[in-house]
Amino acid sequence: MIKVRTKDLIERFDLELVAGKDGVHREIVTSDISRPGMEMAGYFTHYPKERLQLMGRTELMFLYDLQVDEIKDRMEKLCTDVTPGIVITRGLDVPKALIEAADHAGVPVMRSPYKTTRVISRLTNFLETKFAPSTALHGVLVDVYGVGVLITGKSGIGKSETALELVKRGHRLVADDNVEIRQEDYDTLIGNPPNLIEHLLEIRGLGIINVMTLFGAGAVRNYKRISLVVNLETWDEHKLYDRLGLDEDTMQIIDVHLPKATIPVRPGRNVSVIIEVAAMNFRLKRMGVNTAEEFSERLNSMIGDVDKKEIE
Amino acid sequence: MVEKELTVKMETGLQARPAAKFVQEANRFSADVFLEKEGKRVNAKSIMGVMSLAIGSNEVIKLQADGPDAQQALDSLVSFIEEE
Secondary structure, eight states: OOOOHHHHHHHHHHHHHHHHHHHTTTTEEESSEOOOHHHHHTTTOOOOTTTTTEHHHHHHHHHHOOOOHHHHHHHHSSOOOOOOOOETTOOHHHHHHHHHHHHHHHHEEEEOOOOOHHHHHHHHHHHHHHHHHEEEEESSEEETTEEEEEEESSTSHHHHHHHHHHTTTTTTTESSSEEEEEETTEEEEEEEOGGGGEEEEEEEETTEHHHHHHHHHHHGGSSSEEEEEEEEEEEOHHHHOOSSSOOEEEEEEETEEEEEEEEOOOOOOOOOOHHHHHHHHHHHHHHHHHHHHHHHHHHHHHHHHHHHHHOO | OEEEEEOOOOTTTHHHHHHHEEEEEEEHHSSSSEEEEETEEETTTTTHHHTTOOOOOTOEEEEEEEEETTHHHHHHHHHHHOOO
């Protein structure tokens, strides 16, 4: 897991460091953000000190109603040894007592010119992405007609070759062989390649090729939401493959269940065309057109009609 | 499933050529073999996977094998990493 430090926030959001510069290497351990309103009023019993603190106009204006020694005391309590930082929004003036307390405790105080709600949502998005649960899978991720298709299967089954053909047909490669996956939100999986092998594809007999220099910038993507899993496997005479498409098989990655299709591979079967169709059919289903179900209903009503005639 | 943690002895680490040899060796077995470094786990039969870990000299990695010839696969790969 990558560590997130306060200086990452300063760099990412171009914040102005006002005080406590000794603490810029402090680690942020949670994506939760606290607005210390109750604390300004003196209630520190449940102060979430390990969170990033955000002070907007409300919190700062409240201070002006307090006595000087009260302000000093609360600012000191706010700057604990684990607090990763305090962000002041709207470009407001930072109270002197806070600067002193922050310098003393080494808690970075940063300033942003933007509105509090805007800053909160930007910071939360950034931190949630950083803290998202992640994993790595053996497979190839391709963007086919806008659908992120993760191709899995044993080594040597032809995942990379299939990806190459898909790229040749105008689709985009995201990652070959090793896909880093993180879960954003409760239902979204984002896949990206490890930095080192970005844009590369390994084809047996050719070696490593660079898809971007060969096919152009339009042939690659740096990340893509994964919507569909296609598992390639050698054709097994005794295995029953889906012949109807009525039941949706799924595969779980982290906490998300993705629809999965198992495609048997054997010479003469054009796997990339099948994957293209799988992606288009996936889109069609999401738009409310389910061919298998429609056909099944038609069949059922036919059978029903025959039954009625027999009764008559 | 068998596994072993070991330190990479080869001076150059797993550069492209040694990595390719390593993967070739792993592919001789039918067992599933995995390689793990700093919590990142990849299929040891995949050249891109192994190279994406950028395994240097003196780094600690974990090898895992699962399948009928798992023990042989593990022994062979461990000696590959520890010897050269």
